[in-house]
Amino acid sequence: MFTACTIAGSDSSGGAGIQADIKTMTTNGVFATSAITALTAQNTTGVTDIFNATPEFLGHELDAIFTDIFPDAVKIGMVSKQELIETIANKLKQYSAKNIVVDPVMVATSGARLIDEQAIDALKTKLLPLALVCTPNIPEAELLANMSIQNETDMEKAATIIESTYGCACLCKGGHQINDANDVLVEKGQVHWFYGKRIDNPNTHGTGCTLSSAIASNLAKGYDLETSVQRAKDYLSKALAAMLDLGKGQGPMNHMFDLQGEFAQ
Numbered sequence: 001m002f003t004a005c006t007i008a009g010s011d012s013s014g015g016a017g018i019q020a021d022i023k024t025m026t027t028n029g030v031f032a033t034s035a036i037t038a039l040t041a042q043n044t045t046g047v048t049d050i051f052n053a054t055p056e057f058l059g060h061e062l063d064a065i066f067t068d069i070f071p072d073a074v075k076i077g078m079v080s081k082q083e084l085i086e087t088i089a090n091k092l093k094q095y096s097a098k099n100i101v102v103d104p105v106m107v108a109t110s111g112a113r114l115i116d117e118q119a120i121d122a123l124k125t126k127l128l129p130l131a132l133v134c135t136p137n138i139p140e141a142e143l144l145a146n147m148s149i150q151n152e153t154d155m156e157k158a159a160t161i162i163e164s165t166y167g168c169a170c171l172c173k174g175g176h177q178i179n180d181a182n183d184v185l186v187e188k189g190q191v192h193w194f195y196g197k198r199i200d201n202p203n204t205h206g207t208g209c210t211l212s213s214a215i216a217s218n219l220a221k222g223y224d225l226e227t228s229v230q231r232a233k234d235y236l237s238k239a240l241a242a243m244l245d246l247g248k249g250q251g252p253m254n255h256m257f258d259l260q261g262e263f264a265q
């Protein structure tokens with residue numbers, strides 16, 4: 001059994017954050033462990049409160065995980081405070097963590113801001129350099145590459161800038177703003193496009209969390225990065241295509257459509 005660790009925030013409505021990550025990792029056939037960075041009071045319509053872990057407590061969670069069930073891959077999601085990012089970076093270095101996927105979560109699908117201004121700096125200078133790959137959506141890629149993105153050529157350019165600036169491969173996701181499901185991966189200067197079929201489903205709460213956890217799960221199983229991204233996109237598309245409809249806002253997708261099926265391999 002391969003293992004993956006998610007370091008992220010809890011989403012009380014279960015569609016994003018830690019909950020999405022654990023469901024995704026489970027359905028993708030790896031054993032999930034979790035270090036919770038924050039509790040959010042959240043549902044499909046918005047976030048009403050955030051309660052951050054202390055850096056000490058987060059450090060203890062990571063010590064407990066890394067000294068026992070050492071993860072074959074690590075996914076990092078919402079981390080809103082600079083001190084929490086520093087704790088994560090220090091622990092990942094201390095334990096020589098591998099296959100690190102950073103989803104630079106900044107804003108929830110519902111529009112709520114999930115990161116402090118100072119934390120963005122720490123993300124850039126301390127966390128991204130440790131990552132194998134980061135997975136920004138368009139607004140996040142604009143901020144990390146310091147440019148505006150209007151089309152697929154801009155996505156490619158931004159991903160190239162992000163890889164050379166922060167030293168990790170970059171998967172820039174088109175889903176959010178450019179109206180398609182096409183994402184571009186820049187790895188060691190090589191550009192690879194993943195063309196997805198856009199699914200007409202308004203319930204996209206947690207798509208970013210799900211994609212990054214599925215990538216981490218596949219890296220944990222030993223697939224290379226390109227294959228891991230392709231498999232993760234296939235999983236996400238099928239979870240969206242299951243057309244779950246829960247809640248009053250943009251609802252979650254069905255992570256469990258394939259328990260113990262093709263994606264567990």
Ligand SMILES: Nc1ncnc2c1ncn2[C@@H]1O[C@H](COP(=O)(O)OP(=O)(O)OP(=O)(O)O)[C@@H](O)[C@H]1O
Binds near residue numbers: 136137198206211
């Ligand atoms: N309607 C859709 N149909 C198919 N794929 C989609 C759709 N919407 C998004 N995707 C895909 O989902 C993945 C996540 O992209 P997205 O831009 O939604 O992430 P995100 O904005 O980080 O998500 P979140 O809102 O959870 O933070 C990408 O691979 C994207 O192409």
Ligand SMILES: Cc1ncc(CO)c(N)n1
Binds near residue numbers: 008107205207
């Ligand atoms: C806890 C959490 N992490 C990430 C996201 C981004 O979708 C969210 N809405 N909530």
